[in-house]
Amino acid sequence: MRAARFHGRGDIRIDQIEEPVCGEGEVKIRPAFVGICGSDLHEYLGGPIVIPTKPHALTGGQLPVTLGHEFSGTIEEVGQGVTGLKVGDRVAVRPNLSDGDCPSCVFGRPNCCRKLGFIGFSSNAGGLSDHVAVPAKHAIPLPEGFPLDLAALVEPLTVAWHAVDRSPVETAQTAIVVGGGPIGLAVVQVLKARGVKNIIVAEVSDQRREYAQILGATHVFNPITDDVVAKVRALTNDAGADISFECSGAQAGFDTAMNGIRVRGTTTIVSLWEKKPVIDAFDVVSYEKHVIGAAICEDGDFEAVIEAIAAGKINPRPMITSKIRMEDVEEKGFKALVNEKDKHVKILIDIEA
Numbered sequence: 332m333r334a335a336r337f338h339g340r341g342d343i344r345i346d347q348i349e350e351p352v353c354g355e356g357e358v359k360i361r362p363a364f365v366g367i368c369g370s371d372l373h374e375y376l377g378g379p380i381v382i383p384t385k386p387h388a389l390t391g392g393q394l395p396v397t398l399g400h401e402f403s404g405t406i407e408e409v410g411q412g413v414t415g416l417k418v419g420d421r422v423a424v425r426p427n428l429s430d431g432d433c434p435s436c437v438f439g440r441p442n443c444c445r446k447l448g449f450i451g452f453s454s455n456a457g458g459l460s461d462h463v464a465v466p467a468k469h470a471i472p473l474p475e476g477f478p479l480d481l482a483a484l485v486e487p488l489t490v491a492w493h494a495v496d497r498s499p500v501e502t503a504q505t506a507i508v509v510g511g512g513p514i515g516l517a518v519v520q521v522l523k524a525r526g527v528k529n530i531i532v533a534e535v536s537d538q539r540r541e542y543a544q545i546l547g548a549t550h551v552f553n554p555i556t557d558d559v560v561a562k563v564r565a566l567t568n569d570a571g572a573d574i575s576f577e578c579s580g581a582q583a584g585f586d587t588a589m590n591g592i593r594v595r596g597t598t599t600i601v602s603l604w605e606k607k608p609v610i611d612a613f614d615v616v617s618y619e620k621h622v623i624g625a626a627i628c629e630d631g632d633f634e635a636v637i638e639a640i641a642a643g644k645i646n647p648r649p650m651i652t653s654k655i656r657m658e659d660v661e662e663k664g665f666k667a668l669v670n671e672k673d674k675h676v677k678i679l680i681d682i683e684a
């Protein structure tokens with residue numbers, strides 16, 4: 332079968348590998364649509380960073396790994412001992428794997444597992460292939476008629492769902508989202524679905540600010556030409572936003588997220604950082620601000636996002652900016668995301684095409 336595998340920096344190949352066996356407690360899936368994630372791009376440009384070069388502590392996976400951790404598909408085989416799923420079921424796959432017995436897992440936070448692994452990233456099974464076997468509990472059934480292309484967007488939306496859950500969203504009227512990449516845009520949609528009145532996006536790209544407006548932002552600003560903090564103050568009786576989400580991974584963005592919130596406001600960091608940002612601890616003390624992190628998603632978030640899309644509370648279709656074939660994953664996928672960054676939000680690989 333075909334598998335798009337990461338061999339190293341700038342080196343993704345369509346390899347012919349053996350079809351996986353559906354083990355006990357697993358389901359074998361025919362992938363339908365697969366998204367390319369910012370983390371995939373990081374590995375392509377500068378990796379291997381997280382992708383293991385020696386056997387992963389939990390999965391045993393190592394280079395070359397099959398990519399694809401944002402995906403949907405149809406169950407084609409059900410392993411021994413699996414209940415509640417059958418051949419023909421359409422599913423979205425929750426990729427994060429945990430050991431279940433480290434202190435984080437025992438604490439009830441498998442998303443923060445010390446041996447955290449990912450299907451399609453740090454295991455040797457991924458969605459960018461003709462067949463993939465995954466633990467049955469990671470295959471989340473879709474309701475009747477739920478489009479398989481939208482199902483490939485569920486994973487990034489669960490990251491946003493969890494980030495919004497971590498923040499005190501129930502009491503928030505005004506939120507700032509710093510960075511209009513796929514995760515920032517996912518946060519915008521979840522904030523809208525959760526009833527936040529003012530959703531302010533700070534993003535330098537014109538095209539991405541347009542996407543933000545289509546997906547639910549009520550105000551968009553360009554941090555190059557606008558004083559975003561002053562604009563937020565003007566919209567909030569000089570108080571500042573209740574909550575902010577750092578989705579840019581840049582110092583200037585982090586500063587905007589922190590300076591834009593009110594006294595006792597909360598900044599949730601969703602972006603992944605290579606360098607350590609500087610934090611104005613005096614400001615945090617003086618205005619009793621909260622800074623929290625949000626990692627991946629929690630159990631139940633896949634179901635919640637699927638329900639929100641099915642109910643029409645989230646319509647992520649505008650996020651899909653192109654659909655390509657597996658053979659074109661490097662040229663029209665990874666390279667397009669590097670060279671035409673502003674044009675794209677999510678590129679999906681159509682496995683059947």
Ligand SMILES: [Zn+2]
Binds near residue numbers: 429441447
């Ligand atoms: Zn663990």
